[in-house]
Amino acid sequence: MLTARHVGGGPVPRRFALLPLALAIAAALCCGRGPAPAPPAPEPTSERSIGQGRLVGFVSEDGAHVWRGIPFAKPPLGELRWRAPLAPEPWQGRLEALRQGSACVQFAGPGGGADGAKAGEPTGSEDCLRLNIHAPRFEPESVPRGRARLPVMVWIHGGGNSVGSSAVYDGSRLALAHGMIVVTVHYRVGVFGWFAHPALRVPGTSADDRSGNYGTLDLVRALAWVQQNIEAFGGDPDRVTVFGESAGGTNVFSLLLSPRAAGLFHRAISQSGGAWTYSMAEAENPIDAPEPGHELSSSEITERLLVHDGRASDREQARSELAGMSDHELAAYLRGKSARELLAVIDAGKLGGMYSIPTLLRDGTVLPEAEPSEVFAHADRYNAVPVILGTNRDEDKLFLLFSSPAVTRLFGLPLWLGDEDLYDATAEYQTLIWKATGVDEPAAAMRAAQGPSVFAYRFDWDDEPTVLWMDFSKMLGAAHAIELPFVFGYQSLGPATRFVFDESKRAGNAELSRRMMSYWAHFAHTGDPGRGRDGNQLRWEPWSNAGEAAAKYMVFDSQEGGGLRMASETVPRDQVIARVVGDSRFPSWRERCAVFRSFVRWSERMDQAEYESVGDGACRAHPLERSR
Numbered sequence: 001m002l003t004a005r006h007v008g009g010g011p012v013p014r015r016f017a018l019l020p021l022a023l024a025i026a027a028a029l030c031c032g033r034g035p036a037p038a039p040p041a042p043e044p045t046s047e048r049s050i051g052q053g054r055l056v057g058f059v060s061e062d063g064a065h066v067w068r069g070i071p072f073a074k075p076p077l078g079e080l081r082w083r084a085p086l087a088p089e090p091w092q093g094r095l096e097a098l099r100q101g102s103a104c105v106q107f108a109g110p111g112g113g114a115d116g117a118k119a120g121e122p123t124g125s126e127d128c129l130r131l132n133i134h135a136p137r138f139e140p141e142s143v144p145r146g147r148a149r150l151p152v153m154v155w156i157h158g159g160g161n162s163v164g165s166s167a168v169y170d171g172s173r174l175a176l177a178h179g180m181i182v183v184t185v186h187y188r189v190g191v192f193g194w195f196a197h198p199a200l201r202v203p204g205t206s207a208d209d210r211s212g213n214y215g216t217l218d219l220v221r222a223l224a225w226v227q228q229n230i231e232a233f234g235g236d237p238d239r240v241t242v243f244g245e246s247a248g249g250t251n252v253f254s255l256l257l258s259p260r261a262a263g264l265f266h267r268a269i270s271q272s273g274g275a276w277t278y279s280m281a282e283a284e285n286p287i288d289a290p291e292p293g294h295e296l297s298s299s300e301i302t303e304r305l306l307v308h309d310g311r312a313s314d315r316e317q318a319r320s321e322l323a324g325m326s327d328h329e330l331a332a333y334l335r336g337k338s339a340r341e342l343l344a345v346i347d348a349g350k351l352g353g354m355y356s357i358p359t360l361l362r363d364g365t366v367l368p369e370a371e372p373s374e375v376f377a378h379a380d381r382y383n384a385v386p387v388i389l390g391t392n393r394d395e396d397k398l399f400l401l402f403s404s405p406a407v408t409r410l411f412g413l414p415l416w417l418g419d420e421d422l423y424d425a426t427a428e429y430q431t432l433i434w435k436a437t438g439v440d441e442p443a444a445a446m447r448a449a450q451g452p453s454v455f456a457y458r459f460d461w462d463d464e465p466t467v468l469w470m471d472f473s474k475m476l477g478a479a480h481a482i483e484l485p486f487v488f489g490y491q492s493l494g495p496a497t498r499f500v501f502d503e504s505k506r507a508g509n510a511e512l513s514r515r516m517m518s519y520w521a522h523f524a525h526t527g528d529p530g531r532g533r534d535g536n537q538l539r540w541e542p543w544s545n546a547g548e549a550a551a552k553y554m555v556f557d558s559q560e561g562g563g564l565r566m567a568s569e570t571v572p573r574d575q576v577i578a579r580v581v582g583d584s585r586f587p588s589w590r591e592r593c594a595v596f597r598s599f600v601r602w603s604e605r606m607d608q609a610e611y612e613s614v615g616d617g618a619c620r621a622h623p624l625e626r627s628r
Contacts, residue, residue, distance in 0.1 A: 065133075067097035070131050108120065135233050149235060152183060154183045154226060155185070161359040181233055183222075191346065241268065248271075255268065268385055268388070269389075269520065294356075385453075393431065406426065436571060443553075455541075461486070463508070486512055529554075
């Protein structure tokens with residue numbers, strides 16, 4: 001089975017005056033950043049004391065107290081690379097928590113990195129395990145205590161688990177709007193965050209060290225830090241909500257699955273995530289093994305490193321070289337590589353530096369060995385807390401705009417839709433399979449297992465403007481990541497704003513944002529989005545398994561698009577496949593098979609045998625291929 005999956009993120013340019021929403025959203029919300037601005041002045045009233053020492057933050061433009069770059073783990077450097085994170089060291093004196101922590105090591109997006117790295121070059125640091133805190137402004141003596149403590153929301157950024165940073169997410173407005181603490185965290189990504197190799201499982205290592213799930217364990221360590229320290233900022237450690245988008249939403253699923261995260265959080269929100277994991281064979285084996293590994297498995301990467309170093313001339317000689325190395329020698333060799341050397345054998349790719357690597361590994365310790373669908377069927381086998389699961393109606397338009405043959409492009413930049421029917425059909429089915437695997441299937445399983453504490457949504461807003469000849473409401477619509485400004489409460493994306501938000505609809509957009517923030521906040525406060533914090537919005541009903549007509553999810557849209565409403569339609573995976581086969585908007589089987597290939601590659605909801613048999617074997621003429 002082919003297993004490369006798309007779990008989030010997107011193209012990540014910084015600023016291009018004529019680029020549409022696909023680039024603007026990613027630039028403003030996901031990963032790429034230009035040089036960091038000068039740090040703000042420390043605010044004396046923000047001084048707090050925690051177990052690591054005293055620290056001081058600043059006041060944001062919106063009037064919140066903010067603390068940036070707080071270490072929540074010991075830097076995973078040297079011998080600590082590819083090990084479970086350790087508790088952080090205390091500091092001397094007072095820490096001025098004014099600067100963003102470095103992004104974790106990754107490829108810079110088209111806009112470059114904050115450290116000056118050019119597009120496609122390594123950027124960031126392995127010393128990156130830091131978090132930011134946004135809170136209402138309190139004098140030290142008036143920080144909430146006891147029953148007055150505020151709920152905490154811990155945000156996990158997206159980026160395909162290979163790029164991304166918390167630095168572009170400002171939680172100030174969300175914190176201020178409804179009295180909450182918003183924490184944003186960094187975690188190791190890509191080959192630094194998920195890497196399982198037998199040579200790393202030497203005597204003296206723990207089960208967590210041997211798991212390969214270092215990015216997941218970073219999130220667990222951050223949640224443990226919150227439990228230990230958030231009361232100093234007025235937060236309630238008994239009301240912690242994890243929430244994230246794209247890969248961040250997928251990581252929320254991993255925390256629901258992980259026994260290591262038990263008791264560290266109490267509600268969860270997955271925005272455009274997926275319940276996807278990898279086997280240890282996929283993570284470790286060569287691609288030509290009897291049980292094939294991923295094209296970027298640890299075996300494949302290690303072989304590439306030896307060839308890149310000149311210690312081997314080809315794949316076979318690399319294997320011979322490895323056969324003569326002890327586990328100790330190989331572990332030392334891998335840890336002796338610089339971050340740049342490790343990334344040198346990985347293609348930076350075309351999606352803003354993202355690359356596909358096995359992540360969220362079913363190691364049996366940090367994550368269960370069983371598939372998520374099996375685990376979510378039993379409430380005693382996962383962290384069965386209240387959950388919200390959601391996707392956007394047009395998720396894949398963000399990516400299709402730069403890859404679909406239905407789009408006319410010039411120098412790689414999309415100009416208009418050459419075949420609107422084909423474009424819409426492709427986006428529809430690729431998004432439906434995303435919804436089936438990221439919302440419908442896990443929600444139905446969890447509802448049966450844990451009862452009516454499961455909620456779902458679909459984001460339908462598509463009120464983007466037309467700029468010149470480009471109608472962004474059709475080209476992107478309710479695309480991947482477009483809900484983020486509404487959740488965090490802003491409508492400014494710098495120079496790209498005019499491609500995303502129609503100024504004449506500012507009031508309506510602000511109202512939709514207010515409603516979403518109110519639901520998210522009430523869920524964080526109570527574990528039930530209900531009617532929002534003010535109590536006068538439409539009741540958000542739990543997911544129901546009581547038949548096709550039963551209410552299942554909330555639809556978020558502008559008033560012109562139908563407003564807020566409960567809906568019931570779901571499309572099971574097999575029906576999605578059947579619809580693709582019968583949809584006349586596809587000119588030929590070539591286009592249908594392209595959709596099915598995306599099912600295999602990005603969601604693993606179709607295996608190779610099923611792909612080759614669909615349509616009585618019609619897709620055999622368009623074979624799936626592995627790349628080295």
